[in-house]
Amino acid sequence: MAIQAPQDPREPAFMAAVGVLPPEQALATSVAFAADRQRSFSLLAEAEAESASAGELLQLVDKTYGLTADYEPTELVSLNNYKLRVSRNDLQLRHAIMDAVLAMDQAARADGVALVFSSAYRSYHYQDGLFTRYAGQHGEAQADRFSARPGHSQHQLGTAIDFGSIDDTFAETAAGKWMAENAWRFGFSLSYPQDMEERTGYIWESWHFRYITVPGARIERDFFGGIQQYFLEFLTEYRRGFTAAPAS
Ligand SMILES: [Zn+2]
Numbered sequence: 001m002a003i004q005a006p007q008d009p010r011e012p013a014f015m016a017a018v019g020v021l022p023p024e025q026a027l028a029t030s031v032a033f034a035a036d037r038q039r040s041f042s043l044l045a046e047a048e049a050e051s052a053s054a055g056e057l058l059q060l061v062d063k064t065y066g067l068t069a070d071y072e073p074t075e076l077v078s079l080n081n082y083k084l085r086v087s088r089n090d091l092q093l094r095h096a097i098m099d100a101v102l103a104m105d106q107a108a109r110a111d112g113v114a115l116v117f118s119s120a121y122r123s124y125h126y127q128d129g130l131f132t133r134y135a136g137q138h139g140e141a142q143a144d145r146f147s148a149r150p151g152h153s154q155h156q157l158g159t160a161i162d163f164g165s166i167d168d169t170f171a172e173t174a175a176g177k178w179m180a181e182n183a184w185r186f187g188f189s190l191s192y193p194q195d196m197e198e199r200t201g202y203i204w205e206s207w208h209f210r211y212i213t214v215p216g217a218r219i220e221r222d223f224f225g226g227i228q229q230y231f232l233e234f235l236t237e238y239r240r241g242f243t244a245a246p247a248s
Pocket of ligand 1: 119155160161162207208209
C-alpha cells in the first residue's frame with residue numbers, strides 16, 4: 001500500500017472555498033493559485049496576519065453578511081488630523097489604515113493628482129437614517145441598488161472611502177483614473193465594479209474603495225480577477241474550513 005504524505009490542511013479548505021465562486025471564476029482562481037501554491041498560501045497568510053493585527057480588515061460585509069447595531073471599529077481618527085483634502089470636516093477612519101491612506105495620497109500628489117475624501121466611517125444609526133431617506137425618495141427596491149441597509153454598509157467598518165463627487169463623473173476625473181490604476185498598490189480595492197451588480201448587489205461605484213491590505217489587494221488582482229466580492233466570499237468560506245467540525 002502506498003504511504004500518503006499528510007495532507008496540507010489548507011488544500012481541502014481551499015478546494016471547498018473556491019466552490020462558492022461561479023464555475024468560470026472557480027476555475028480561473030484554481031489555475032492561478034496552482035501556478036505557485038507556496039506563494040499563494042503565503043500571500044493569504046500575510047493578508048490574514050495584517051488583518052488580525054488590525055482587528056479584522058477582511059470581513060465580508062454585503063447584502064447577506066452584516067454588522068451588528070453596536071459594531072464600532074476600533075480607534076477611529078479624524079481626517080482633520082492629517083494633511084488630506086476633505087470635502088467635510090467630520091470624516092473618520094480606522095487608525096490602522098492611515099499609513100496606507102497617507103502613502104496613497106502622497107503618491108497621487110507626486111503624480112499631480114489631488115484625492116478628495118468625501119465620505120468615510122458611517123455608524124449603524126447614520127446608515128439607518130440614510131437608507132430610510134433614500135427609500136422615502138426612490139422606493140426601497142431602487143434604494144437597495146445604491147444604498148446599504150443599516151449593518152450592511154462597508155462604511156461601518158471604518159475602512160471604506162468615497163472620493164470626489166460620489167457619482168459617475170468621478171470615473172472620468174484624473175483622480176478617478178489614478179485610483180482605478182493605482183489604489184491596489186496601497187491595499188485599496190474598488191468594492192463595486194462595473195457589471196457586477198448581480199453579485200455585489202450594487203451598481204458600479206467608481207468612487208468607493210475599501211482597504212483590504214496590500215497582500216489582500218494583490219490576491220484579489222492575481223487570483224480573483226480584481227473582484228473584491230469574489231475574494232472576500234472565498235475568504236469567508238476558506239476561514240470556515242479551519243473552524244468547521246470534521247464531517248462525520
Ligand atoms: Zn461608499
